Amino acid sequence: MLKKKFISTAREVINLEVKALQNLKKTINNSFNQAVSEIIRCQSKVILCGVGKSGIIASKIAATLASVGTPSFSISASEASHGDLGMISKKDILILLSNSGETSELKNIIQYANRNKILLIGIVSRKDSVLYKASDIKIIIPKVMEAGGIVPTSSTTAQLALGDALAISTMKYRKFSKIDFKKLHPAGSLGAQLRTVEDIMVKGGKIPFVNENLKMSKALKILTEKKLGILIVRNKKRKTTGIITDGQIRRFSQKNLNFQTLPVKQIMTKKPISIDKNELAAKALSVMNGKKITSLIVNNKRKPSITIGVIHVHTILQSNIS
Numbered sequence: 336m337l338k339k340k341f342i343s344t345a346r347e348v349i350n351l352e353v354k355a356l357q358n359l360k361k362t363i364n365n366s367f368n369q370a371v372s373e374i375i376r377c378q379s380k381v382i383l384c385g386v387g388k389s390g391i392i393a394s395k396i397a398a399t400l401a402s403v404g405t406p407s408f409s410i411s412a413s414e415a416s417h418g419d420l421g422m423i424s425k426k427d428i429l430i431l432l433s434n435s436g437e438t439s440e441l442k443n444i445i446q447y448a449n450r451n452k453i454l455l456i457g458i459v460s461r462k463d464s465v466l467y468k469a470s471d472i473k474i475i476i477p478k479v480m481e482a483g484g485i486v487p488t489s490s491t492t493a494q495l496a497l498g499d500a501l502a503i504s505t506m507k508y509r510k511f512s513k514i515d516f517k518k519l520h521p522a523g524s525l526g527a528q529l530r531t532v533e534d535i536m537v538k539g540g541k542i543p544f545v546n547e548n549l550k551m552s553k554a555l556k557i558l559t560e561k562k563l564g565i566l567i568v569r570n571k572k573r574k575t576t577g578i579i580t581d582g583q584i585r586r587f588s589q590k591n592l593n594f595q596t597l598p599v600k601q602i603m604t605k606k607p608i609s610i611d612k613n614e615l616a617a618k619a620l621s622v623m624n625g626k627k628i629t630s631l632i633v634n635n636k637r638k639p640s641i642t643i644g645v646i647h648v649h650t651i652l653q654s655n656i657s
Contacts (some may be wrong), residue, residue, distance in 0.1 A: 337351050337425065342651035344631075347514075348382050348482040348488065348612055349388075349483065351479070351480055351481070351482050351488070351489050352482070352488065352489050352492040354479075354480075355439050355479040355480075355486060355489035355490070355492055355493045356488070356496055357479070358477040358493075359476065359477055359493045359496060359497065361477075361583050362475055362476075362477050363500075363641060365554070366472055366473055366474050366475075367474060367500070367501075367504075368447050368471050369472050370430075370456050370474060370501060371501060371505055371508070371567040373428055373454060373456070373472065374400075374405060374414070374428060374501065374505050374507055375461070375505055377405075377426075377428050378426060379406070379424060379427045380394070380406045380407060380408065380424075380427045380428075380646075381397070381400055381405055381406065381407040381427070381428045381430065382397075382408060382409070382410060382422065382423055382428070382429050382430070382437070383396055383397045383407065383408075383410075383429075383430045383431075383432065384407045384409060384410050384412050384415065384426050384429070384430070384431050384432070384580045385401075385412065385431065385432035385433060385441075385494075385514070386412045386413075386433065386438045386441060387487070388487040388491045389432040389433055389434065389438075389487070389491065389494060389634065390409070390411070390412060390432075391490050391491075392495050392498065393409045393410070393430070393432050394409040394493075395495060395497070395498065396430075396432075396498030396499075396502070397407075397409040397500070399498060399499060399502040399632075400498075400501070400502045402502075402516075403502055403503075403506040403511050403516070403519075404505075404506065404509055404511050404515060404519070405506065406506055406521060408422075408424075410422055411437070411446065412440040412441055413440055415440075415443065415444050415447075416440070416443045416444075418424060420443075420444065420447050421430075422425065422472050423447070423448070423451075423453060425451055425452060425453055425499075427453060428453075428454045428456065429444070429448050429452075429453050429454065429455050429456070429459050430456045430457075430458065431444065431445065431456070431458070431459075431470075432458045432459075432616055433457075433458075433459050433464075433467055434459070434460050434487065434490045434494075435459075435460070435461055435464060435552055436457065436459035436460070436461045436464025436465060436466035436467050436477070437461070437464050437466070438466075441465075441466060442465060443570075445465060445466060445469045448469075450471055450543045452473050454472070455469065455470045455472075456470060456471065456472045456474065457469070457470030457472070457473050457474065458474045458494060458497060459473070459474075459475065459476065460475065460476045460477065460478050460479075460490065462475070468600070474497065476490065476493045476494060476497065477493070479493060481623045488549070499639060505550060507638070509612070513529055514613075515527060527654055527656050528614065528615075528617055528656060530615070530616045530656060531612065531613055531614065531615060531616060531653060532610055532611070532612050532613070532614050532615070532616055532618075532631075532633055532644070532646050533612040533613065533621050533633070533644070534616065535616055535645045535646065535650050535651065535654050536612070536633045536644030536645060536650075537563065537644055537645045537646070537647070537650070538633075538643060538644040538645075541561065541563075542561075542567060542644065542645055543557055543560075543561035543563055543565060543567055543643065543645075544557075544566075544567050544569055544642075545557055545565050545566050545567070545568055545569070545579075545599050546568075546569060546571070546599070547568050547569065547570050547576050547577065547598065547599050547600040547603070548598050549595060549598065549599050550595065550597070550598060550599075550601065550608045551584075551595045551596070551597050551598070551599060552593055552595040552596065552600060554566055554579070554599050555595065556586070558579075558581065563630065563645060563647060564580060564581045564601070564629065564630065564647075565578055565579065565580050565581070565630050565645065566578065566603075567607075568599050568600065568603045569642070574640040575607065575609075575632060575634075575639065575640055575641065575642045576600070576603070576605065577600065577603030577604055577605045577606075577607060578603060578604050578607035578632065579602055579604070580600065580628075580630075582600070583602065583604065588604060589604055607624055607632050608622065608628065608631060608632070609631060609632040609633065609634050609639065609642070610622060610632070610633055610646070611633075611634065611635065611636045612630045612632075612633050612635055612643060612644065613636075616646070616651050616654065616655050616656045617651075620648065620651045620652075620656060621649075621652060623648050629647060629648045629649075630645055630646065630647050630648070631645070631646050631647060633642075633645060633646055
């Protein structure tokens with residue numbers, strides 16, 4: 336019996352919040368376009384503020400905007416009246432969230448914004464409120480029925496969804512890519528999965544280059560020194576012509592006792608598999624698994640014959656990329 340009651344309550348809460356989102360979708364109008372346009376044009380910061388649960392939503396929206404390339408942060412409504420208003424400049428955009436639009440803690444912030452001609456975007460549910468009347472851009476959240484009757488639930492769900500819509504709209508306009516996202520998220524699993532080949536490849540003096548006419552006896556010393564298990568073969572124009580792996584050397588040495596006197600080009604595999612430096616490291620891992628190899632030559636697609644790095648499967652796995 337208890338389980339049935341809890342499940343019924345859960346469904347009731349979700350239904351109320353779904354209804355709030357459906358109503359919100361119907362009310363999106365040109366004010367939303369104006370808000371996104373101003374955020375895109377902003378040359379400074381987007382600052383968000385709310386009170387109570389709306390303040391928590393403001394912090395989340397600020398974090399989402401910042402994560403997709405819009406410099407943003409949230410401020411405490413109570414601390415704003417005790418010095419934090421100094422964080423807001425005339426070039427900033429101020430977004431205030433309030434269900435009623437009459438919250439006393441916001442009034443000082445509203446007055447400060449109006450007095451200093453700071454663009455104010457109000458996200459509010461009442462047109463007769465102080466916040467609605469004072470805002471330069473007015474975005475209405477439809478009146479909702481809160482789950483439980485008193486706790487901010489449906490209203491904060493609508494605020495959160497609207498904030499996500501603002502962030503994604505600006506992101507799409509700016510063509511914010513996975514590579515851009517990776518730059519702002521270097522840590523964590525998301526950052527790892529978005530790392531590029533260039534981020535983790537071996538480069539410079541660590542690349543085991545050998546000339547195609549070099550004797551294998553000398554090439555083996557470079558193989559041992561560089562410790563990558565491969566040799567990248569180049570011609571006199573520094574263009575890559577082949578690759579030699581340690582496994583290939585072992586197999587060849589069993590068949591030819593004098594292989595160390597041979598030039599590298601007689602042993603190398605021509606047209607080695609390569610990957611562009613801007614590809615995701617996860618793609619490089621997929622290529623290696625598909626081809627059953629442990630290393631890839633890295634190039635710039637504009638100059639495919641010039642090797643600029645080497646990426647090894649162990650390096651990828653050590654970077655927690657799968």
